[in-house]
Amino acid sequence: SLVANRTGDLDTYQQYLRAKTLYRGRVIDEAITVLESAVARDPDYAPGWALLSLAYNQSPRYRGVTNNNVPLEEGRRILQTSQEKAEMAARRAVQLDARNATGYGALAKLAHDRGQWAEAEDLFKQALGLDVDDPEVLEGYAFMQASSGRSRDAFSTIERLRNLEPLVPVYTYMYAFSLRDAGKIDRAIALLEALPGPSGVMSEARGSALAEAYADAGDFGKAADALLAIRGQRFSRVTIENAGR
Numbered sequence: 001s002l003v004a005n006r007t008g009d010l011d012t013y014q015q016y017l018r019a020k021t022l023y024r025g026r027v028i029d030e031a032i033t034v035l036e037s038a039v040a041r042d043p044d045y046a047p048g049w050a051l052l053s054l055a056y057n058q059s060p061r062y063r064g065v066t067n068n069n070v071p072l073e074e075g076r077r078i079l080q081t082s083q084e085k086a087e088m089a090a091r092r093a094v095q096l097d098a099r100n101a102t103g104y105g106a107l108a109k110l111a112h113d114r115g116q117w118a119e120a121e122d123l124f125k126q127a128l129g130l131d132v133d134d135p136e137v138l139e140g141y142a143f144m145q146a147s148s149g150r151s152r153d154a155f156s157t158i159e160r161l162r163n164l165e166p167l168v169p170v171y172t173y174m175y176a177f178s179l180r181d182a183g184k185i186d187r188a189i190a191l192l193e194a195l196p197g198p199s200g201v202m203s204e205a206r207g208s209a210l211a212e213a214y215a216d217a218g219d220f221g222k223a224a225d226a227l228l229a230i231r232g233q234r235f236s237r238v239t240i241e242n243a244g245r
Contacts, residue, residue, distance in 0.1 A: 012042040028062045046097035053089035053106035101130040105137035112144045189213045204230045
């Protein structure tokens with residue numbers, strides 16, 4: 001009762017659980033809306049603030065900011081605002097509960113995104129010291145390991161993550177990409193093909209992952225079909241196959 005790691009309000013907790021599902025499904029804007037409502041209802045609920053930080057941090061990626069789909073200056077403004085809000089929410093989480101692993105993981109993710117690699121490593125280790133099985137922390141740490149060239153460490157972290165949460169599609173995609181990087185293309189394809197076809201951004205993620213895996217296996221026809229299915233564009237299959245070669 002001395003830390004705010006739980007709420008006495010059932011509606012707040014249900015909102016938090018719903019937001020976690022939305023966040024893991026990468027329905028980011030809706031997750032933010034739900035979480036903002038939850039922390040307004042219970043401002044001392046640390047897990048809500050921690051998850052809200054992660055959602056704020058992810059939001060530019062799902063608004064096209066990091067894919068150059070918005071003007072440069074506007075993208076910088078959106079990114080800076082999102083990171084400032086994410087830092088505020090993460091610091092609120094750890095202020096309320098000094099043992100909230102997700103909060104420290106959110107701070108670590110921010111440090112990594114800002115190029116503060118040593119600080120990010122320390123924060124991720126601090127988060128995992130509090131909860132070695134926190135999925136959101138493991139996801140962020142695996143991404144940092146992969147982006148810094150520590151592919152073997154990243155593979156182990158992602159494998160652990162998927163074993164903990166085998167039904168979360170985004171974790172399965174991460175595992176499939178790790179299998180590809182390890183040269184286990186057939187296993188990656190089998191894993192992705194076995195997934196049900198989700199809707200929205202996760203459907204595109206699945207199609208993109210399948211297309212890349214098929215291309216790695218040399219099956220450019222299937223790669224083209226996977227791309228056409230998610231984009232709905234009428235590219236020439238021959239053009240795509242030749243580009244793949």
